Amino acid sequence: MTEARQQMPFMDHLRELRDRLIKAAVAVAVMTVLSFFFYDRLLELLTAPYKVAVPDGQLAFFKPTGAFSLAMSISLWGGVILSSPVILYQLWRFVAPALTPKEKRWAVPLTAVFVVLFLAGIVVGYYALYRGLSFLFEFGGESLTPVIEANNYLKFTMRFLLAFGVSFEFPVFLFAAAAFGAVNSRQLRDVRRWAVVIILVVAAVITPTGDPVTLMMLSVPMYLLYEAAILAIRLLLKR
Numbered sequence: 001m002t003e004a005r006q007q008m009p010f011m012d013h014l015r016e017l018r019d020r021l022i023k024a025a026v027a028v029a030v031m032t033v034l035s036f037f038f039y040d041r042l043l044e045l046l047t048a049p050y051k052v053a054v055p056d057g058q059l060a061f062f063k064p065t066g067a068f069s070l071a072m073s074i075s076l077w078g079g080v081i082l083s084s085p086v087i088l089y090q091l092w093r094f095v096a097p098a099l100t101p102k103e104k105r106w107a108v109p110l111t112a113v114f115v116v117l118f119l120a121g122i123v124v125g126y127y128a129l130y131r132g133l134s135f136l137f138e139f140g141g142e143s144l145t146p147v148i149e150a151n152n153y154l155k156f157t158m159r160f161l162l163a164f165g166v167s168f169e170f171p172v173f174l175f176a177a178a179a180f181g182a183v184n185s186r187q188l189r190d191v192r193r194w195a196v197v198i199i200l201v202v203a204a205v206i207t208p209t210g211d212p213v214t215l216m217m218l219s220v221p222m223y224l225l226y227e228a229a230i231l232a233i234r235l236l237l238k239r
Contacts, residue, residue, distance in 0.1 A: 020090040027086035032079025042074050049126070050148070053133035059150040070150045077158060084115065098118055106179055110172055117168040117225070125164025128207075128217040129157065135211035163206040167222055171229035177231040185233040188226075199223055 035042065046057060061067050080087075088111055099107060137146055177183050188195070203219040 008099030017094060024083070024087045024090045025084035028076075028079050030079075030207050031082035032075050035082065036071065036075040036080070039053040039071050039074055042078055043070075046074065046154065049129040049133050049157075050153060052130055053137050054146055057146055057148070059148055061150050061151055066103065066149070066151060070154060075153065088115070106176075107178045110176060114169060114172050117172065121165035121168030121221075122161050124168075124217060124221060129160055132160065132207070132211065132214045132218070135214070151161045160207075163217060167202070167206060167218060168225065170222070171225040171232075174226070174229040175232055175236075178237055183213045185237075187210055188230045188233070195226055196223060199226065 050059065051059065061070065092107065092111065096104060096107070140146060174183070174188065178185070178188075199219050199222045200215070203222065204216050207214050207218055
């Protein structure tokens with residue numbers, strides 16, 4: 001911990017945290033309002049996989065406030081995603097004084113990789129959603145017609161995409177653990193077989209659909225990222 005952070009009184013810590021949270025909240029609010037004006041496009045983007053799985057199907061809402069609630073939820077999700085750089089920046093400004101020069105050197109690239117991998121996971125999850133919905137609706141056959149409530153569909157979609165986005169982050173934590181000396185590339189290479197088993201189990205647990213195609217669309221990139229983490233640890237940390 002740096003001397004400046006050590007000399008800061010506890011109440012000043014709380015005031016600084018409050019100010020950072022307020023700035024992050026303002027950014028979320030502004031981006032949420034902006035997302036509301038593009039609500040139709042966001043709704044079309046999120047419902048595209050459903051229209052492919054059920055070509056003649058329509059999402060429904062079962063109470064008068066259903067459509068408004070859906071618009072607010074989508075706008076809020078859009079606001080959080082769009083304001084994420086501001087949120088991360090405010091977090092960085094709060095913790096930066098407590099980091100050593102070495103930790104600061106790693107913080108910026110790790111944060112950038114964190115954001116890129118999260119967005120990449122969401123993109124992969126979005127394409128996997130097409131297959132996942134088709135797999136689930138096939139169980140209904142011709143005897144059952146899907147009538148899906150729009151808010152329930154949104155919750156399912158957000159959980160699905162979030163599962164992919166978060167899963168793609170684990171190489172960052174492996175690299176951070178190696179940077180702090182908890183593991184090394186040789187140890188990670190020695191447990192490759194166990195890593196494959198763990199990745200398959202985790203992918204099977206967090207994917208809501210459970211079909212083999214969706215499972216492979218998550219587990220294969222995760223294993224490739226595992227190998228990329230080993231390579232990054234060998235090359236970057238050794239240097």
